[in-house]
Structures are given as structure tokens and as C-alpha cells.
Amino acid sequence: MLSEHLKRLEAESIYIIREVAAEFRNPVMLYSIGKDSGVMLHLAMKAFYPSKPPFPLLHVDTTWKFRDMITFRDNLAASLGLELIVHVNQEGIDRGINPFDSGSSLHTRVMKTEGLKQALDKYGFDAAFGGARRDEEKSRAKERIFSFRGANHGWDPKNQRPELWRLYNTRVHQNESIRVFPLSNWTELDIWLYTLAENIPIVPLYLAAERPVVRRGESLIMVDDERMRLNDGERPVMKKVRFRSLGCYPLSGAVKSDADTVEAVVQEMMTTRTSERQGRLIDTDEAASMERKKREGYF
């Protein structure tokens, strides 16, 4: 059974998800294949029961995701019978953007942020769900649940709408949109406990297994396919690792772990001393880099 705390969070998220379906012309749920997305999708399945969620899923594929993630994504959408839109920024591919030559921040901006904006414009979505949580990062803690974006998808942190009680202002003009974060008030631990209690499937990469990795600075990078650039004389070594957050494989740092079940992950979580964002190379550029990315239209 769910704890009172998780029930409260679940009900709050369902309320938010329903609100979007009722108020917007053409909403979409960003599905990033991660654990937070998994919980968000699960909540959407609950929110509209016995109907199905009245919106499609959108995955902005940078083409550098772990292979396991793509398999998982396609199987999940098919087994739930939901429409899945996959968008790749073809312009970025044509320009040869990749995490090795372009660097993490350009790669992320072009393939993720630009790709997302392209997809939202192409389909004319006026609301997009994202799985971000306030406990992830400092500028996230300042974000609204209904986060208004101008015609160019940018976030203006000084001009956010006051969010009183649960009375969300969902009004947008043509070409403006809203990003909605139903998991705003969840913590990483809540996500795991809920995943466990509800038996929500996750990408196996979250669980510890022997995987081929190379060390890059402080991080362990998994060699997921032949595109990984190895330095001279460098050989991948097998280590028992798992990922606390998933993204493009060359940019996702693994942690050494023996937690090979969700239960073990939760136990590890309860004693861990580092935040999950530590493994994400894209955040380390400089302080407040998340805020900058969000101003540009990042989720």
C-alpha cells in the first residue's frame, strides 16, 4: 500500500495532469524514458482511468541515448497503446553535432533544447508536461508548476505568474505555451519509493550490473556502442555500476553500486551523500547553468 505521503503526492499530480487535459487545446507529455518520466506516465494512466490519457507522448531523441532506453521506450508505448512521437533535430545531425566534437553544452542546446522547440512548434502543442522536480536543482526550486513560456519558448524567471492555492492560470495567447511539472513537489526518494510500491518498470540501467566503462575525470562513462571515442591505449573495463539519472550515454556518469534491485536502490538512496545531478555532466559548466538553459527553452 502507498504511504499517506505518497498518496498525497499522487493525488496532487493527478489533479495537475487532469487540469492540463481540461484546459489546453493540444497538450503533450514529454517522455524522457527516465524514472521520473515513468512515474509521470504512470500517474497519467491513473488520472484518466477508465479513459486513456488524452494526449500523445513526445520523446526528443538526441540519437545518443543508451540503446536500452530506446528499446524500453518503444516497448512501453506499444504495451500501453499510447501514441509516441519521436523527434530528432535533423538539422543538428546534418551539422554533425555530437557530444564529442561539439562539447556537452552545444550538443545539449542543439539536440535537446532546439529539438524540443522544433517539435513543439511542428505539432503546435500549447502545453507540455515535464518530469522535473523542485528538489533537483536550485533554479528548479523557484519554478512554478504551470510555467509560462513566451512565443520563443523562453523562461523569464522574474516574470512568473503567482500560483495561489491550486488555482492555476492556464491562459496563453497564440504561439505561447505552458510547461507543466506535475512532479514538482516529489523528491528523488519519493520517486523511488513510488516506483517500488507501484511496481513501475524502469530501464535496467538504473540497476547495478557489470558494464564496460572508461574513466573520464571524476566520471565513469559507459561504452554503449562503437561511436564512443576512446583515447589512445584506453580499454573499457567491466565494473559493477548503475546510473542515477539517464541521458546521452557519453554525458551520463555511472556510479559504482551493488544495488541490483529497486529495493536495494532505495536503501542506497537513503544513505547516499551525493545528489543525482552529480552524474550529469551538462550541469557542471557553471553555477546557475540550468537557469540559463531554461531561459533558452530547455525543460
Place this chain on the structure above:
Amino acid sequence: MTSLRLYSEALFRGNLHAKEETIVERMLADQNKSFLRFLTCGSVDDGKSTLIGRLLFESQRIYEDQLVTLESDSRRFGTTGDEIDYALLVDGLDDERQQGITIDVAYRFFTTSVRAFMVADTPGHEQYTRNMATGASNSDVAILLIDARKGVLPQTKRHAVICSLLGIRHIVLAVNKIDLVGYDRAIFDQIVADFSSFASQLSFASIMPIPISARYGDNVVTPSDNISWYQGVTLLRYLETIDIKSHHEAAPFRMAVQWVNRPNLDFRGYSGTVASGAVTVGDKIAVAESGRASTVKSLVTFDGNLDQARAGEAVTITLTDEVDIARGDVLCPPDDRPSVADQFSAHLLWMSEDALLPGRQYLLRVGMRLVPATITSIKHKLDIERFEHLAATQLSMNEIAVCNLSTASPIAFDAYKDNPETGGFILIDRFTNATVAVGMIDFALRRATNIHQQHTTVDQEARARIKSQKPCVLWFTGLSGSGKSSISDVVEKRLHARGYHTYGLDGDNVRHGLNRDLGFTDADRVENVRRIGEVSRLFVDAGLIVLCSFISPFEAERRMIRERMKEDEFIEIFVDTPIEECMRRDPKGLYAKAQRGEIKNFTGFDSPYETPSAPELHLRTTGKSAEELADEVLGYLRMKSIAI
């Protein structure tokens, strides 16, 4: 781990929890601890962010990598010398770090062995008061910080008043920076006395004064050796133990329908979150607005049907009868209904830089309902420092007032003090879509209750009201080529962009259809204008703003149309361009043709143009663009409160 196939099967069967108790089940049970939402408020620099940073730090919610970042940030932005600046844990925006202040409300989470907490860190600057109110609306308890060196400041009082208005019942008076006044008990006692005498006018159930030092941790989590004269609990202990049960738990059942759930023809459910009270299968319920009644057939959730749903639970209700129910309708017990009225009195906190003007129309959101609404009068505004009522004709940002409001259709509500879920509302600007005010309903105005039943006739007023506009005719008159259509075009585009329903009539769309049988003799010209006038009158009756661009050379016909309308509905706009200029422009080559004798009866040439004697607006076009002239027209409409 579950396979995807098993997951989707379980999802559709609705049994996800068939699992033995494990160690993690016990962890989950541990999460059954209660939950408290609180905010920190008070004047700028009183140490709110530092206090939260300290609470997070002491409750070990700070990870090692965050601590490393904090140390480097403290060196770069910190205001505490060589020591760690805990405020930087919460002030996350670039501007905040650079200015060393909090601008926006931040929500943080931490858990102790007793309770889980969500804390809203809110800004102290007066200009960001709306963000403080946001935090207060989502909190059960407020920690009001006071700098021991400064005592009770105007902003302290303002925040106390807002907390009280928003229904926060428990206040911690945290007298901070007590280390900087030498842990002096007399100073603490004086501040507590000052605040208590002020707060006696507010509606707090309890006020708990605690002397603290957020920077050094005195009385935050652990009792302070420096303050031996204080024997009370620490701040964290207080937050862990304060009883927040409120009288609202006894409120009657309310649920606003959020989404009508119709997966197929055999199922019709009403999805929503129970706002207050409880509902049980078999209960009789009513729709507050329409008065229609039915019985609860089932309470559907993904995890199986419930016998009863209580406040806070998200469910889908099915009824035994086919009742017409839509999003926004409020379900309630037939014998304990909310008020239904279109006029009520409320407390309002204005949050926009544009002043509130009585008579201007906004959108009001209460529950799931969105309706056009007008502030009909400001009864008085509140002088927070002296606690006096002041007369006011408008309201500026951060001012609080008691107002009468009128909505375009009746809404269901309870007094905010009885039920915050159904008595709180926001106002939205119809043009910028900004949230401009937060309101707490006090009571329905008696005159409203009888009015809405008579609102069944569909007349001009009713039609105009659902368009939220004041219908009228903008009659552009002037010589051929004077610029009537160009100006009218720009005006119409701007009105349309602002959400007004318009219709433009000109020679092109009238001469080819309605008036195709008419020529250009004087008699035909008169009949042409008469018909256009009649069409305009019908369109105004339909609630539209009509823009007419016709030479309409004769004063008599223009007067005739004016007299067919109500006062203020006919706005004559004289587009005054010298004939030499019209001939120079000659956009349709008509003057050239007239000069060659190919057109007879051409106005200004061989047919007269009677200059309007008293037009509402006289546009002298020489040297001005169509945009500038359109601005003059819109300025006039604004002045007349026709369009904003």
C-alpha cells in the same frame, strides 16, 4: 523488476500491489509520518533564506557535492565573510545571487524522523509581495522573522496581515540575529510585546515567539547555551509538533468537476479532487449551480472503486441519473449547498503594476470555473501600519482592499474563512493573461440572489456580456482616398488582437451583395447609407464592435444612423484629408477617371461632401501614418472604456 508485459497487464487489471511485505514496505510505512507546509516571511535581510539553508543543512538534506558548490559559492557571492552562507542554498536565480536577495518563492523539502516538510522561502521586498502571498496560500504555518536589531518593521506587519488574510492560523515569531544584540532578553521581550499588540487585531490561533540565530544555529535545531533565559522548544521541535488540524476538516462535501470522463458510450464519470468533506456511494448530491440532484453510483479510481472518498482524494464519480454536468460545476450535498450568486464581497490583494480600476473587466477563477468579472466598487483599502480603513478609487500593486465584485454568470462558493478551497479566487487580466489579484470571498451580496433568475432573456446586454465588450459603431467618414479603410483596418486588427469581436463594413463587402442594386445617384447614396446603418444597428444588437468606412457625404444620413442607435453607440470619426492630398494618393485611380469625365457624381468633384459638424473624433491625417491615427482612435475608445 517487473517486465513491461506484466506491468501493462497489472495496470489494466488494476492490481499493482500484490506484493509481500519487505524491508522497503517498512520504509514506506515510515513515510506515513505527517506532512507540514510552512513558509518563512518577514522583511528583507531578516535572514529567511539563511534559516532555511540552516534547516536543510542540519536535517542533512544537503549532499556532499552540493556542499562543495556551496563552499565555492560562499567565497564568490557570500555575504558572511569566510563562513558558509547558507542562504546560497536556496537563492538559486542569477539575479538573486548577485543582489544577495530573494526574488521569487522557492519550495524546498526535508524530512525528519517525525514529519515531512515543504518549506516556501518567500521574498521580503515589498515589490515581491505577490510571491510571498503565493507561498502563504500553500502553507499551514508561517515563520515570521524579525531582525532583533530592527524590531517590528512595516513589512513584518504587511506579511502578518497577508498570512492572516490567507487563513494561516499559527505563527512563529522568530526573533533572529539574537547573537548580534548580545542575546539580550529585554530586546526579545520588547519585540514580542510590540508584535502581540499589533497581532491582536488579526486572526491567529497561536503565536510562538522563539529567539534564534539562523547563522549560528541557536534554537534552530538544538537548544542554545547562549540563551539560557529561554526555556521553550527549538524551532524544529515546534514545527515537528504543532497540531495543524483545522476547523475546515468538518466542512461539508464539495467537489468541482475538473474533467468529464467519457471513454465510451457506456461510461460517464466526473473526475475531480474532493475539495472538502467526504462523499460515500449512495449519497444524494446536487449540482450547486443548476440545483439538479442525483445519487452517487460509484467512486472510480484506477486502483479500484472506493466506498468513500475524502478531502484531497482524486476520484471519478458516476451518478445514477443522466444529469447535465460540465467542468466547473460544484457537486455538494443537497441540504448543505454553497452560495450561488453573481455579486459578492471579498478581500483583494492587488498584484499587478497596472492599477485596479473599478468597472474594468477581468477573468475570475474560482474552483474550476472561469468567468468574466468586474470590481463594482472598492469599499475601502487597508492601511496596514495603522490598521485603518481608507477610501479609494483605485488599487495599486500590493495594496489590500475590501471590494464588491460582480460576475458575468452566477458562481458557487463558500466564504473563504469557512472553506478556503471554494472561497479563494484569482483575477486574470484579459489582455496580458497575467494573474493580477488574489481574493478571499467574504459573503454573497443579498441583491445578487434574486437577480440571476431573471437573466434568461437573451438581449443585447446578454450577448455583449458573453463577448465581454461594449458594442458600438465606429463610423469613418471622409473623402475617397482620405485613408478611412487603412485606419479602420489597423484599428480592427488591434481590437481583434486584444480579444474583441469586430466586423468591418466597407464598399467592397456591401456594394457587391446587399447593395448591388444601387448606383451612385444622390438617392441611391442615401439608400446605400441607410441600409448600412441598419446592418450596423443589427450587428451592434448582436454585441459586435462594427467598423464602417464609407464616404457618407451627407450630414443628414449620418445623423439618421446616429439616431437609430443608443447614445454612445455611434462614434463618428471624421477622416480629414485635404482633397489635393486625396487626389495625389488616388489609390483606386478614381480621381483621374473623374477628371477625365468617366465617373459622374464623384464626391468632392461634382458632388458635395458635407463636413461633420460635431464628430466624436476628428482625425487630421496630414503627416501622420495609419498606425498613428489608429492610436488616436484606440485612445478615444480607451477613454470611453469601450476597449482597453
